[in-house]
Amino acid sequence: MSDQSNIQPPALAGAVGDELAPGTALCGGQYTIEKYLNCGGFGITYLARDSLGRKLVIKECFPNAICWRTDATVRLRSHSYQTDFGQAVDLFKKEARALAALDHPNIVGVHQIFEANGTAYMALDFVEGLDLLDLSHRHPELRSPAAVSELAGILLEALAYVHRSGILHRDISPDNILLDTSGTPVLIDFGAARQGATMASRILSRVYTVKDGYSPQEFYFAGSAQSAASDLYALAATLVHLIDGNPPPNSSLRLAAVAEGRPDPYLPLSGRFAAHDPALLASIDRCMSLFSRDRLPTADAWLDVLRGKAALEGRGPGAARTMHIAPAVLDTQTTAAIAALVKENHKVVAQAGAATAIVRCEDAAERAREEARREEERDYWAILNEDPAHWRDSSAKSTTARGAVADNDAPDRRHRLSLAALFGWMRPRARIDKII
Incomplete structure (x- = not known):
């Protein structure tokens, strides 16, 4: 890396970003990039083919944050x-080796x-299918x-194996859960290396990302x-x-x-969806607790609740709509972060209140109050760039296939959704051997 520079390069003819161009050969010609799929703070993913033409x-x-x-x-x-980049590469390879050691039909495979x-x-692996975000809107039967209930059990079994x-x-x-054409859910895009990056250095902490609505507060x-x-909260x-049609509040x-x-602001599911398994709703509410100590501790423990082998104890967000945090149980960093959020919230509320005071028309008083309330809500969500109005728009996106087609039918396929026949897009599974 002797020729590395902190000067940005000139724009390249035909370049559209940092991604590799289609047709780029990798690993001595073993792989050829077909197209860019997506990117995050830590990496870029591509659709490619191997030397035998397999996806x-x-x-x-x-x-x-640190390269171009x-x-x-x-x-x-x-x-x-x-040094930071070297650590990032080492963490990336460490994650890949850890994932390569996993062998489960509902977890993406690393070759x-x-x-x-x-x-x-x-x-x-490559999965021929669609992600759960897209499918849940295209196929309400899901x-x-x-x-x-069936999907929850399958994903919990996979997550228990991972843990x-x-x-x-x-x-x-x-969007990180794919259903292939046989109805098999597959967990993809592990973020293990990203957490290691945040621990490695201040610079690498820039690449750490969260998903508003799904990430627990500790992320x-x-x-x-x-x-x-933490994973149970996201699941x-x-x-x-x-169940509800929208992600929970940030x-x-x-x-x-x-x-x-x-x-x-999280509204518990229990008592609101009579058709669903009460044990599932109660366990979801329990795992939606803000603090990890109040959630179920493991995926196996959650499975035990669903199978009637254990009863829920303690309280989750459904037990009390208002809680108070004891400062003694929070570390300094978390307390400071909460204080910053609260300060920003007060600022937004004050601004919304000032805007409301401008409107004093007696005949339109009720309408003005309602508009102020809506504006306050919009501003409040904008604190973390979170706009609930965009959720439905973002969920309608077309998702490119990412992840994995299983190498063979040897694993027990009980991990496939039995309701797959309901989906018109399903078709018989084609056997595709793993790359050796």
């Missing part, structure tokens, strides 16, 4: 980022790890009580303690979206509300 996904380590690309080569924005263009790559292997997913959400604070219960939020906004002594 797969290539994930590239590309922490965009000239032609195919990844370069640093500054010489001072060399190979290799280095090229000054960075690291992993080759993953939101039926029977389908939700027993010593790995946290850290990025569970509807918003770099270096905070995370556990299996519970995903199930809330399926956990940081929930935390700010509770810190101010106001009611938690």
